[in-house]
Amino acid sequence: xxxxxxxxxxxLAVTPLRDLNQRLHEPDPAPRWRIAHPSGAHxxxxxxxxxxxxDVDGHVGYxxxxxxxxxxxxxxxxxxxxxxxxxxxxxxxxxxxxxxxCAASGRGGLVVVRGDASARCGxxxxxxxxxxxxxxGHMSAFMxxxxxxxxxxxxxxxxxxxxxxxxxxxxxxxxxLGSDCVEKxxxxxxxxxxGELLARAGVDADPRDFRRYxxxxxxxxFQVDDAV
Amino acid sequence: MCGIVGLFAKSPDxxxxxxxxxxxxxxxxxxxxxxxxGMALYREPAALGSTKLSLFxxxxxxxxxxxxxxxxxxxxxxxxxxxxADEAVARVRERFPHLRVMSAGDRIEIFKEAGHPREFxxxxxxxxxxGSHGLGHTRMATESRVTTEGAHPxxxxxxxxxxxxxxLSNHNRLRRQLRREGISFQTENDTEVAAGFLEWRLREGDNxxxxxxxxxxxxDGFYTFAVGTADGFAVLRDPIACKPAVMAxxxxxxxxxxxxxxxxxxxxxxxxxxxxxxxxxxxxxDRARV
Numbered sequence: 455x456x457x458x459x460x461x462x463x464x465x466l467a468v469t470p471l472r473d474l475n476q477r478l479h480e481p482d483p484a485p486r487w488r489i490a491h492p493s494g495a496h497x498x499x500x501x502x503x504x505x506x507x508x509d510v511d512g513h514v515g516y517x518x519x520x521x522x523x524x525x526x527x528x529x530x531x532x533x534x535x536x537x538x539x540x541x542x543x544x545x546x547x548x549x550x551x552x553x554x555x556c557a558a559s560g561r562g563g564l565v566v567v568r569g570d571a572s573a574r575c576g577x578x579x580x581x582x583x584x585x586x587x588x589x590x591g592h593m594s595a596f597m598x599x600x601x602x603x604x605x606x607x608x609x610x611x612x613x614x615x616x617x618x619x620x621x622x623x624x625x626x627x628x629x630x631l632g633s634d635c636v637e638k639x640x641x642x643x644x645x646x647x648x649g650e651l652l653a654r655a656g657v658d659a660d661p662r663d664f665r666r667y668x669x670x671x672x673x674x675x676f677q678v679d680d681a682v
Numbered sequence: 683m684c685g686i687v688g689l690f691a692k693s694p695d696x697x698x699x700x701x702x703x704x705x706x707x708x709x710x711x712x713x714x715x716x717x718x719x720g721m722a723l724y725r726e727p728a729a730l731g732s733t734k735l736s737l738f739x740x741x742x743x744x745x746x747x748x749x750x751x752x753x754x755x756x757x758x759x760x761x762x763x764x765x766x767a768d769e770a771v772a773r774v775r776e777r778f779p780h781l782r783v784m785s786a787g788d789r790i791e792i793f794k795e796a797g798h799p800r801e802f803x804x805x806x807x808x809x810x811x812x813g814s815h816g817l818g819h820t821r822m823a824t825e826s827r828v829t830t831e832g833a834h835p836x837x838x839x840x841x842x843x844x845x846x847x848x849x850l851s852n853h854n855r856l857r858r859q860l861r862r863e864g865i866s867f868q869t870e871n872d873t874e875v876a877a878g879f880l881e882w883r884l885r886e887g888d889n890x891x892x893x894x895x896x897x898x899x900x901x902d903g904f905y906t907f908a909v910g911t912a913d914g915f916a917v918l919r920d921p922i923a924c925k926p927a928v929m930a931x932x933x934x935x936x937x938x939x940x941x942x943x944x945x946x947x948x949x950x951x952x953x954x955x956x957x958x959x960x961x962x963x964x965x966x967x968d969r970a971r972v
Contacts, residue, residue, distance in 0.1 A: 493943055493947075494944075494946045513942050572923070591960075592922075592961070
């Protein structure tokens with residue numbers, strides 16, 4: 455087997471998590487990693503800044519793949535609170551569900567959740583693209599500033615509350631829209647953008663089945679009525 | 683912060699190992715609550731016409747033998763006394779006024795203590811205890827002092843107990859209101875008020891599901907609750923879902939915990955169905971259903 459194809463196998467039942475993360479942070483880490491027995495540990499594979507691939511077999515705790523840059527991290531299980539928070543670039547994908555505040559404040563990259571993501575998915579997103587095959591909980595895309603959130607299922611209450619310029623696409627129902635979030639026409643360029651995003655995420659869905667939501671831009675200037 | 687766990691046995695093997703498994707779950711959440719720990723276990727029922735009491739003494743040399751046949755676990759002892767719960771509690775309060783009644787009922791046994799959860803599990807010999815289901819708690823105190831009395835679980839009704847992750851903001855007003863309804867409180871703790879609230883609603887005719895839904899209206903603050911009854915347990919998160927919760931189920935058990943890592947220690951957790959309970963929705967299990 456060529457060196458480039460070798461897979462670094464790390465068993466978290468044996469190796470301390472801090473050792474794993476330090477090895478991932480070394481200047482020239484191995485290109486492919488396979489992590490066993492995460493057992494719900496927090497901060498698995500955080501802070502990577504390298505074009506590597508990391509597969510995690512099992513459920514992870516909080517902040518998995520946080521601050522990710524360039525790497526592809528795949529979790530073959532569920533993820534806890536704050537998956538890929540502040541992601542800069544690269545891809546983070548989860549086979550199961552993601553806990554609250556998925557991709558919070560993410561600046562770039564792609565986050566894919568095959569199951570549901572719970573409350574506050576994409577809170578304060580600043581450029582990240584998020585695809586959720588299931589549904590998202592309440593207050594998703596709260597204060598979203600930039601980026602795309604695509605939800606194939608339903609969205610909970612107060613979607614896009616206080617949103618700035620992010621684009622939201624939902625195929626199912628929306629329990630309620632948050633302050634200053636409105637439905638907008640899904641034009642050809644949006645369908646193209648969404649189609650490309652869904653394809654990249656490996657999701658088989660027709661962009662024409664989605665509805666688009668975004669900012670009404672009424673909160674940009676202070677109005678006393680909004681302060682009540 | 684605090685950590686809470688619950689485990690409901692669906693197989694005889696898990697019943698036998700209930701204390702050991704709950705102990706492992708509680709230990710996993712020690713860093714969510716290093717101040718104190720506690721556990722409620724639902725075990726063999728008391729003999730017909732008797733009541734089971736869990737008692738606490740702050741005296742390390744307590745002469746438990748004076749109570750008769752007492753199962754002693756560190757600072758606590760479990761005794762079975764003849765009569766109704768009211769009669770049994772009254773007798774203890776009259777003859778042993780220094781003892782604190784932690785729980786009363788047919789099956790419930792409560793143990794709780796200030797100190798690290800790992801030490802708690804060892805000192806109380808929890809690994810040896812079998813039972814049908816139970817709840818556990820690790821506490822990081824916010825609303826009241828770090829004492830045995832302030833540790834969870836809280837029991838105010840027969841065979842009823844509550845563990846709580848979060849804090850309530852209107853507990854003082856509710857406590858006054860509930861005292862007028864005849865509910866008594868032993869501490870200034872916010873969680874005890876929630877337990878008292880449930881006791882009041884159940885007394886007024888609500889079933890557990892209805893009583894928990896009433897919490898969504900009356901309780902101000904944030905919470906994930908796990909509630910134990912003689913037959914099972916229920917879980918409720920506040921509508922904003924401030925506090926985390928994970929649930930899991932397989933053929934042998936149903937479990938809930940603040941974080942998945944507490945469930946990961948259970949046999950077969952890898953292949954169990956795992957999900958996050960939705961906010962403001964009551965989840966419940968009981969022996970009739972499983």
